[in-house]
Amino acid sequence: MSFPPCPKCKSEFVYQDQNHLICPECAHEWNPSEVLVEDSFIVKDANGTLLEEGDKLTLAKDLKVKGSSLIMKVGTKAIIKRIVEGKDHQLDCKVDGVGEMLITAKFVKKA
Ligand SMILES: [Zn+2]
Numbered sequence: 339m340s341f342p343p344c345p346k347c348k349s350e351f352v353y354q355d356q357n358h359l360i361c362p363e364c365a366h367e368w369n370p371s372e373v374l375v376e377d378s379f380i381v382k383d384a385n386g387t388l389l390e391e392g393d394k395l396t397l398a399k400d401l402k403v404k405g406s407s408l409i410m411k412v413g414t415k416a417i418i419k420r421i422v423e424g425k426d427h428q429l430d431c432k433v434d435g436v437g438e439m440l441i442t443a444k445f446v447k448k449a
Pocket residue numbers: 344345346347348349361362363364365366
């Protein structure tokens with residue numbers, strides 16, 4: 339059985355201790371299943387606060403709605419319905435007065 343290389347120093351001499359993997363070269367310890375979760379689903383707002391599904395948000399800046407002349411004003415409230423994997427628009431939100439909208443996480447603040 340082989341393990342993935344150390345996420346910190348890329349060492350391949352990783353060994354397992356119960357649920358954790360340990361790197362003997364930089365002493366980094368991690369849980370391989372948590373690393374996978376972090377890679378895909380950790381999303382942070384404009385202040386670096388972790389966002390989760392169901393969180394209430396306000397917009398941190400005016401956002402133009404693609405394909406229309408509508409602008410969602412800074413301070414508009416929204417609720418995260420779903421967090422999606424994506425480089426740009428990670429938050430599937432319900433926005434007050436607008437409806438469902440995909441929004442970039444760094445343009446919102448947790449309320
Ligand atoms: Zn290491």
